[in-house]
Amino acid sequence: xxxxxxxxxxxxxxxLFAAMPALAQAPAAAAPVVPTDxxxxxxxxxxxxxxxxLVLMMSVPGLxxxxxxxxxxxxxxxxxxxxxxxxxxxxxxxxxxGYSMAFTNGGALNLFVGGFSKALMHGxxxxxxxxxxxxxxxxxxxxxxxxxxxxAMITPALxxxxxxxxxxxxxxxxxxxxxxxxxxxxxxxxxxxWPGPDFTASLPTDHxxxxxxxxxxxxxxxxxxxxxxxxxLVGCLVIGKRTGYKNEPMPPHSLTMTMIGASLLWVGWFxxxxxxxxxANKFASLAFINTMVATAAAGAMWAIIxxxxxGKPSLLGAAxxxxxxxxxxxxxxxxxxxxxxxVLGAVASVVCFFFVTTVKNKLGYDDTLDVFGVxxxxxxxxxIGTAVVADPTLGGQxxxxxxxxxxxxxKYDMATQLVTQATGVGVTLLLSGGVSLVLFLLLKFTIGIRxxxxxxxxxxxxxxxGERAYNY
Amino acid sequence: xxxxxxxxxxxxxxxxxxxxxxxxVAGMTVSEVKGFGRQKGQTEIYRGAEYSTNMVPKIKIEVxxxxxxxxxxxxxxxxxxxxxxxxxxxxxxxxxxxxxRIRTGETDETAL
Numbered sequence: 001x002x003x004x005x006x007x008x009x010x011x012x013x014x015x016l017f018a019a020m021p022a023l024a025q026a027p028a029a030a031a032p033v034v035p036t037d038x039x040x041x042x043x044x045x046x047x048x049x050x051x052x053x054l055v056l057m058m059s060v061p062g063l064x065x066x067x068x069x070x071x072x073x074x075x076x077x078x079x080x081x082x083x084x085x086x087x088x089x090x091x092x093x094x095x096x097x098g099y100s101m102a103f104t105n106g107g108a109l110n111l112f113v114g115g116f117s118k119a120l121m122h123g124x125x126x127x128x129x130x131x132x133x134x135x136x137x138x139x140x141x142x143x144x145x146x147x148x149x150x151x152a153m154i155t156p157a158l159x160x161x162x163x164x165x166x167x168x169x170x171x172x173x174x175x176x177x178x179x180x181x182x183x184x185x186x187x188x189x190x191x192x193x194w195p196g197p198d199f200t201a202s203l204p205t206d207h208x209x210x211x212x213x214x215x216x217x218x219x220x221x222x223x224x225x226x227x228x229x230x231x232x233l234v235g236c237l238v239i240g241k242r243t244g245y246k247n248e249p250m251p252p253h254s255l256t257m258t259m260i261g262a263s264l265l266w267v268g269w270f271x272x273x274x275x276x277x278x279x280a281n282k283f284a285s286l287a288f289i290n291t292m293v294a295t296a297a298a299g300a301m302w303a304i305i306x307x308x309x310x311g312k313p314s315l316l317g318a319a320x321x322x323x324x325x326x327x328x329x330x331x332x333x334x335x336x337x338x339x340x341x342x343v344l345g346a347v348a349s350v351v352c353f354f355f356v357t358t359v360k361n362k363l364g365y366d367d368t369l370d371v372f373g374v375x376x377x378x379x380x381x382x383x384i385g386t387a388v389v390a391d392p393t394l395g396g397q398x399x400x401x402x403x404x405x406x407x408x409x410x411k412y413d414m415a416t417q418l419v420t421q422a423t424g425v426g427v428t429l430l431l432s433g434g435v436s437l438v439l440f441l442l443l444k445f446t447i448g449i450r451x452x453x454x455x456x457x458x459x460x461x462x463x464x465x466g467e468r469a470y471n472y
Numbered sequence: 473x474x475x476x477x478x479x480x481x482x483x484x485x486x487x488x489x490x491x492x493x494x495x496x497v498a499g500m501t502v503s504e505v506k507g508f509g510r511q512k513g514q515t516e517i518y519r520g521a522e523y524s525t526n527m528v529p530k531i532k533i534e535v536x537x538x539x540x541x542x543x544x545x546x547x548x549x550x551x552x553x554x555x556x557x558x559x560x561x562x563x564x565x566x567x568x569x570x571x572x573r574i575r576t577g578e579t580d581e582t583a584l
Contacts, residue, residue, distance in 0.1 A: 249523040251516060310517055320519060357520035370519060 033198035035129035035138040044132065047280035048143045054271025055150035059087045059157050062268050066261025066323070067161050069254040070316075070369050074459025075165045076253060076469035082160045082169065086176050087153045093180055094149040095121055101185035102148070103130075103193055111209040113186040114193060121145075131196025132278040135406045139278060147275060148188070155184055155224045161369030162232025163239045165250075166456050169464050171449040178439050179231060183432045187223045191215060191424070200402040215424035216390055216399060216417065218287065219276035221331025221383040222428040229376020230429050231436040233367060238440035239449055241366035243456050255315055262319035266295055269326045273333035283397070287333035291326065294336075294345030298325025301349035317353075320374060324352040327378035332386040337395030344389055348381045383425050387417040473568040473581060474542040478533040479507065479561040480553040485531050491552035492535065495544045498584065500535040511559030530561060536568055538581045 064083040068076050090098075100118035107115055118124055130144035156176040160167070190208040194200065205212075210222070217223060242250065252258060273291040277284040302321025303313035328348030329341055336344065356373035367373060390396040391414045401410040443449040450456075455463040462468055480488055485502065492500065506527035513526040537545050546563055554560055573583035 249525075250521070251518055251523055312517075314517065316518055361520050 032202065033136065035131075039136055039138045040129070040140060041137060041279070043280045044137070044139060044278070045143055047284065048139060048147050048275060048278065051271035051275025052143070052147040052150050054268045055147070055154065055275065056087070056268075058265050058268030058272060059150070059154040060084055062261050062264030063154060063157055064261065065257045066265060066319075067164060067369050069257030069259075069261060070161075070252040071164050072250060072459070073253040073469060074461055076461060077465050077467060078169070078460035079160065079164050080469075081465055082164075082167075082172060083157045085169075085173060086157045086160070089173060089176060090153040090156055090180055091149055093177060094152045095145070098152050098180060098185050099124075099145050099148065101181070102152075102188040103144075105206060106189065110193075110206065111212070112190060114189045131194075131198065133197060133283075133400065133407075134279060134281075135197045137279060144278070147278075151220060151224060151272075152180065152184060152188070155220075155228050156180055158224070158228035158371060158375055159232045159235060162236040162367045162371035164368040165460065166239060166242050166368075166450055167235075167460075168447075168449055168451050169460075171443045171447055174447075175235075175439055175443060175449075179432075179436060182435045182439075183227065183231070184223070187227050187428060187431065190427070191217050191220075191223050194402075197400075197402045197407050198405065201405055204403065210424050210427060213420050213423060214399060214417070215420050216335055216386050217331045217383065217424065218334040218386075219273045219330045221327070221379045221386070222424045225327045225330060225375040225379030226383065226425060226428045227432045229372050229374075229379055230433045232371035233365070233376065234433055234436040235440050236365055236367045236372075238437070238444055241364075242368065243453055245366045252316065255319075258319055259315060262322050266322055266326060269295075269330075273330060277334055283334050286397070289338050290333050290336050290341040291329050293338050294329035294332075294341040294348075295322050295325040297342040297345035298322060298328065298349040301346040302353055305350065305353050320352070320356065320370070321349045324348045324374050324378045327375055328382035328385065330379070331382045332389050335386055335390035335397045335399075337389070340389040340394055340396065344382065344385045347385065348378045351381055352378050380425055383421050384418065387414055387421045390417065473536055473571060473584070474539055475566040475568045476533075476535050476537065476542065476545055476549070477564040477566070478535075478549045478553065479505070479530050479563075480533065480549070481555065481559060481561060482529060482531045484553045484555075485533075487552040488533060488549050491548040492545060495548045496541060497535055497537055497545055500533055503532045503534075505530050505532045509559070509562070528559065536571060536584055538584065 060083060064080045067083065068079045071079050097116060097119045100116050101114045104114040104117045106113045124141050124145060126140065126142060128141040129138040130141045132139060156179060160172065190210045192211065193208040194211050195203045195206045244250070269291055270288055274284045274288040277287055299318045299322040302324070303318045306317040307313045325345035325348055328344055329336070332341065332344060352374050355377045356370040360367060360370070360373055388394065390398060390412070392398045392412050398412040399410045400407045440449065451460065451463065478488070489500070506529055508526050508528055511528050513524060513528050516523045516525060535545065542565060546565060549563055571580050571583040572578070
């Protein structure tokens with residue numbers, strides 16, 4: 001979501017935002033900024049509202065169709081219904097406590113999670129504002145709330161792919177509620193909570209833990225993809241393999257749907273990545289082109305690998321590559337240059353291919369739709385790779401030092417940044433993996449999370465939802 | 473009367489239909505079927521998962537002709553459906569005891 005800052009004041013290398021007209025109005029550091037309507041740009045608001053709608057489209061129908069096409073006919077509706085319901089529930093939870101837990105000061109726990117001061121949208125209305133990355137530039141807070149809401153919707157929906165075709169509906173929804181509260185909101189807070197560029201100097205300790213370390217995560221490599229990917233892996237291990245896994249064929253029932261879904265994901269991802277810039281400016285444009293070319297490279301690379309390994313490039317392979325590329329460029333979108341994005345996308349494709357084919361088969365876990373292999377692994381490649389592609393010596397954007405007003409570019413050191421990025425990855429894996437393990441085990445040994453074998457064999461659609469996807 | 477059942481490669485259907493009408497066959501029934509003979513199917517790979525399908529899609533043609541026409545019809549099918557590769561298919565010829573045209577009640581060869 002954000003251009004991270006380093007608390008340690010770096011030497012200024014010249015203001016990247018020098019052309020920003022709003023700077024002329026930026027008050028002197030001494031006087032506290034009071035956001036007003038005059039600091040809101042209509043272009044920014046337009047772009048952010050469109051971006052929020054684009055990210056919603058990633059979930060429904062994008063992700064739903066991408067996943068749905070990959071399962072068997074008898075489970076098509078269960079996947080669509082899980083994604084749709086999670087989107088609804090996560091959205092409601094976001095305005096109830098989620099936004100507050102992610103984006104307010106959490107008092108003693110502020111490094112790790114926010115508080116409840118904005119629960120039930122308390123104090124959030126048409127006349128409140130949210131910071132961007134430019135001094136003196138604000139968004140309507142409702143715009144920021146709804147944009148962030150779409151991220152809180154899609155992230156838990158990503159998880160269901162790992163144990164698709166063998167999960168009980170209500171326990172899954174309970175898991176999503178608990179996971180959002182215990183994992184997603186704290187992660188979003190740790191990575192993205194800060195007081196904004198006008199207040200960093202006066203509130204130098206008011207930020208999430210990973211933001212304070214200087215972890216770079218432009219659009220959610222850690223918060224969204226690694227977070228969901230590791231939760232999915234833990235889920236599929238606790239729930240167990242599908243009945244008949246490796247013994248009977250389980251080919252995708254409609255790769256046509258999967259192609260439609262993957263394409264909608266690609267289009268929607270521009271809202272996700274370029275929207276994460278929070279302003280409709282040159283950095284949004286940079287994130288946009290980086291997203292485009294990294295994805296193209298990853299899709300082409302997966303097809304090339306399959307041509308070499310299997311002798312036939314498959315549609316599912318190219319679509320998987322596209323998603324892997326989108327995942328990998330997510331944390332780096334606003335930091336990389338186009339050609340380093342191409343490399344990042346291609347590398348992610350190679351590594352993810354290795355995981356979903358070789359590693360998964362070797363270890364024998366049944367990650368139905370490769371949530372771990374694509375989202376977690378692709379996310380890790382992206383998060384670590386961000387340290388490389390963000391380096392200004394490779395054409396990257398480095399990071400902004402917001403401790404001075406106006407903000408200036410910080411002094412970039414790739415080795416230090418690699419350690420910081422790895423820390424962010426480690427924290428995500430531990431928090432999400434650990435909490436997910438506890439939650440899945442709790443559900444497994446209380447109300448149960450796996451349907452009976454009879455239900456599983458007959459299909460979740462007719463048994464859990466009382467309908468069939470296709471009535472010929 | 474003879475029932476001719478021909479299992480052919482799907483892309484040969486049009487040629488076979490033209491060849492049969494060419495020798496005077498007035499109608500036929502066509503189905504999409506799956507099976508295997510010497511041609512053993514293909515391997516499908518979905519990400520890491522490999523499934524070998526041992527059934528190959530084929531077209532089944534059923535046509536009933538008078539006994540005098542049967543040999544020429546079989547020859548026409550064989551010539552039109554052949555590519556020279558395995559998987560070209562098979563032709564079976566069976567005797568037919570009776571035929572009825574539902575609309576008129578005509579029987580046997582006048583019903584064909």
